[in-house]
Amino acid sequence: MTGREAEELMMGAGAVTRGTEKAVGTTKAEGEGQPVGIEKLIEAVRGGRADDVPALLEGLGAAERSTAVAKLKSLRTEVRGWETKRPREAADAQRALYVAGAGCHAGASAAATWLGGRDLVPWRSEGCGPALRAVSDRSPEWLADVAGRLAARPAVAEHSYELIRGMVERSGCAVPATDGYVLGWAWQFRAGSRWRRSFEGPELLERLREDPQTPVLVLHALSMAESPDQLTWTVTEAPHAHWPTAVATLVGEGLLDRAEVLGAAVSRLLRGGRPRDLRFPMEVLRLVEPTAEEFRERIPDLVGMTADTPSPIAGYAQEVLAGLAADGALPTAMLSEMTSAVLFRTEKKLLRAQLTLVGKALARDPGAAAELLPAVAEVFGNEDTELQGRALKLVGRHLAAVDASVRRELAGQAGLLSPQHRQAATELFGEVLEVGAGVPYEEILPPVPEPQRVEPPAATVEELVEDMLTKGVSDDPVRFERALDGLVRHAHRDRAEVTRAVREAFTTKSWQEPHHFTYDFRGLHAVLAGLLGLLEPSWIEDRRAREPESTACFHEVLTGIVHARLWEAAALIGTDALPFLLASPTVSTGGIDPQVLVERLRAYRDAGVEPAPADLAQALLRVLRTGPDIERVEEEASALGTVAGRRLAAWLRTDEPPAATVRFLAREEDRTLERWYVHQRVVVELADRAVVREEFPPAFRWLGGTLETAPRRCYHWISAEGHWTSILPSDREVLAALIVPSLARAGGTQDTTGPLTGLAEAEGRVGPAVALALALGMGYGDADDRLRAVDALLVLASRGDLDARQVGEELGWLVTEGVVKPNRLADATRTAAATGAYATVWAVLGAALPGLLSAAPPVRGLGEVLAVAADCVERCGARGELPGLAGVASAKGSSQLVVQAKRLLAALG
Incomplete structure (x- = not known):
């Protein structure tokens, strides 16, 4: 009903006389102090009738609209609670709230804030028509102000495009050129709406x-x-x-x-x-299609594009600049700058094209040699020896055109050349290259990483909450364990204070649903939910006592240990049964100093507390079993006179820690698989350990050999992998065996080789499982994943724990199987060698190459691997024979495989 219709109705009934208020908005509801117009507006909004709202607003004055704002805010809060149980009603009401708020807020800032509310912003401008009608009486300045504020917020502008555009058109203000507005504009061309x-x-x-x-x-x-x-x-x-x-x-x-x-x-x-x-x-x-003149005006920009942009863009700019150079329109200074930029890149196609471009430029203008050849000499340090040779020949052709100072500069750069080109460089530059000759080779490896002591938990509840709220705390095992131990300690001292602080700091609504913790790793939230009493104790106990099925995949059972500890802590937190954690690491690798663990058990004994089963089990798996005082620590553990003390002493004395072996099914062993993936052929055999099966809680018993010996076909999302290395920091061969299936399964994805860093820094035996894990990591598709594997390889080498031959043999097998691509192996080994570890890399490649050289048909891309091997041999001075190399080197042709095979053969001889 419009304001005019209401007025006529009231006059007909004798409800108003001259001088009375005429607007419906000022008429009181019978028995109430609230104007009827406001009540009808709120009723329409609550019912989700957004299209009715603009007409209802017409009868409200400024004061009534201001009064309505408070009611709309209250209703908005109420509607948010409908979203889970009454989603359709909530959506309709929010659309109506959007329109009503637009019409009721007098200030542009307040209106923009309301219209930009995350719960109210419509999807792709739905509801903007009524909102535009609701603000049709506003001034152009007000509309322009609101439009500008909305357009400045990307997500809001994208979904409020039609409203903003309507305000812009009605106000006559400038078009708001913002990212969000353009996104909404582009969407309209796709989806229609007013342009349908x-x-x-x-x-x-x-x-x-x-x-x-x-x-x-x-x-x-x-x-x-x-x-x-x-x-x-x-x-x-x-x-x-x-x-x-x-x-x-x-x-x-x-x-x-x-x-x-x-x-x-x-x-x-x-x-x-x-x-x-x-x-x-x-x-x-x-x-x-810019003209040559338009390109000439933008030469500096084109040169910049050759330096830092992706390869296709740099290639385009290079082609344009080459055309300008051919026309004599590219100044020598700009060509020199371009050459330095391009030759610093890694794409061989671009580098070859640039050397060709410089060669043509020097043929036209030999006098430019002094300016261009120093830029060409940057290639002398390139990892590709073929490019080094091209650059050296180019410098040699034009060396006579430069003076003595440039010649000395070029000779100094020639020291970066591979030994393959040293003889040619010496003939070109003379004795100047002899400086530094005869210096013995020295292998460069990273310093042995020293485990860092873990800081004690937060001293106050405020610091504890800050630690728990830190981004990524659940993903970092050190920070996670520190926060978990701090939570347990403070809850034991004052549960009420910690509960109050947690309720103030965390949004706990989702924690009341058990399924929130069912499918993914939730870190500290599970323990906090137990502290607050939000979960049924029987549900927690069921999760705490669950034993993995015999066919479970290894990432499930590893994560299951983490979960078992969390649910145990959730059940016991804030009680006398859990004063602090026994399993909290003392060093960054996840290990526990055995003397510290003895002191913790002594404190438990003195307090009359029995250790929690999962907490004690994890502590035993983490305790470091080596050191000069280990026998004395064993005696102290036995002297405690408790079951836990005797278990620790026996664990420290054992010569049979958890053990595992890894093998692969041959193709003929199982013909039921239509497609062969490596992770489907990995078989991990865990040693039979009666003590683990009998004394450890359910989630740990699989470490005693209860899992079936069979390939693991994993169909789960991998979670909590950052915690795996800290579960077994003293048994890295077992840990490596357990993560091999996941490494094999995810060979093409990103961020999967993280456990290799902890594996290299952990303690315990190194065997074929560690070698295979490294080999798989070095063949990953993502460069960052390969880099983590390279770091792990070098750390093991610096610690004297690397079996390079075993890693090489595994790499050879994986390349032959097609699991590891030769170009990825070349990149990983080249990266490792560039740190100065040429002898280590050659030891790996020397073991990998015999099988690859004898493969039939020849491994495609092997020439790139041979190039890395040849560079390593030339630099470290290795000598010897490599089975199969002579046959490949004797083949005819000039392919990279043959050329690099000949180079490697000469270097080894």
Whole structure:
């Protein structure tokens, strides 16, 4: 009902006389002090009738709207509670709240805050029509202010595009060129709304022509750090919606300023970023087809693009600059700067093209040699010896054109050349290269890492809460264990204070549902839920006592140990049964000083407390069993006179720690698998340990040999892997065997080799399982994962624990099986060698290569591995024979395989 209709009704009934208030909003509800108009507004909002709200607002004055704001805020809080049980009603009410708040807030700042609320922002502008009607009476200045505030918030602007656009058009203000607004604008072209049409033929181009905001927003879209999805589609994916083609057409028609478009595209490419985000400006630049004059104006930007942008962008800029150089339009100084930039990159195609470009430039202008050859000499230190040779020949052809000072500079750079090119360099530069000759080779390995002492837990509840709220605390085993021990200690001292602090600091609503903790590792939250009494004790006890099935995958059972400790702590926290944790590590590797564990058990005995089973079991697995005083510690443990003390003493004395072996099923052993993945063929055999099966709690008994000896076909998401190494910090061969299936399973994914770092720094026997784990890590697809494996390899070498031959043999097998690609092996070993560990890397490759050289058919890409091996041999001076090498080296042809085989054969001889 409109305000006019209500007034007429009231006048007809004799409800009003001259001088009375005319608006419905000022009429009191019978028996109430609230105006009827406000009540009807709130009723409509509560019922989710957003389309009715603008009409109801018409009858409310400024004072009534201000009064309504408080009620809307209260209702908004109430509606948030509907989301889980009444989601549809909540969505309708929130849409109506969105509209009502737009019309009731008088200030632009308050209105923008309301319209930008995360619970109210509509999905892709739904509900903006009624909201625009609700603010139709506002001034242009108010509309412009609100539009600007909303456009400045990316997520809000994207989903409120239609509202912002309506305000911009009604106010006449400038188009808000922001990322969020452009995202919403681009979405409208895809989805329709006020522009709804069929998506056929040249529609995108036509609609861009019609839109007066196109010139401003296209320029901003070209400059965005993350391009909207629609703008990155290729012609193949959506030829009718190819934005670069449309933009280029509009540039040709003059609707878009050519110089501005070119400047925006080049500027964005110069900043670099993900290839996906550079696709739009790159395609626009290609299709606009800048003239030679336009390129000459942007030579510094093009040179910058060759330095830091992704390979396709750098290649494009290189081609353009090569064309300018051929026309004599590229100054020598800029060519020199470009050459230094490109030759610093790693892409061989770009490096070869740049050497060719410099060669042509010197052929045209020999006088440029003094400026260009020092840049070419940067290649002397490149890892690719073939490129080194090309650069050396180029320098040799033009060396006569430079003076003595440049010659000395080039000779100094020649010291970086591989030994393969030293003779040619000596003939070129003379005795100057002899400086430093005869210096014996010295292997460089990283310093042996010393375990760091773990800091004691937080001293106050405030510090404890701060530790628990720190981002990533559950992912870092050291910080996690420190926080967990601190939580247990403080809860034992004053449970009420810790409970109060936790309720204030954490959002605990989801903890009341057991399924929240069922499928994933939740870290400290499980213990906090137990502290607050949010979970049924029977449910906690069931999880605490659960024993893994005999067919469980290894990452399940490893994570199961972590879970068992958490649920045990959740059941006992804040009681006298758990004053502190026995299993809290004392060193960063996860190990426990045996003397410290004895003191902890003594404190338990003196307090009359029996150790919690999972806590004691984890403490035994973590205790360090080596050291000069280990016999004395055994005696002290026995002297405690407790069951736990005797168990510790026996554990320290045992010569049979948990043990495991790893083998692979041969293909013929199981023909039921249609496709052979390495992780499906890994078999881990755990030693039979009666003491573990009989004395340890259920979650640990599998370490005594209760799991079936069979391949593990894992279908679970891997979780809590950061904690695996701290479970068995004194038994790294067992730990390696257990993580091998996960390493084999996830060979192409990222962030999976993290446990290798802890494995290298842990204690205990090193055997074939450690070797296989390293080999798998060195073959990962992600460079960061390979780097972690390389670090682990070098740490083991520095500790004297690396069996290089065994790692090499495993790598040879994995490459032959197709699990590890030769280019990844070459990258990993090259990275390791570059640290100065040439002899170590050669020891690995020397064991891997015999099987690879004899493989039939030849391993594709093996030449790159041979190049790394040859470089290592040349630098460390190794000598000897390599089975199969002579046969490959004697083959005809100039492939990299043959060339590098000959080089390696010569170096070994």
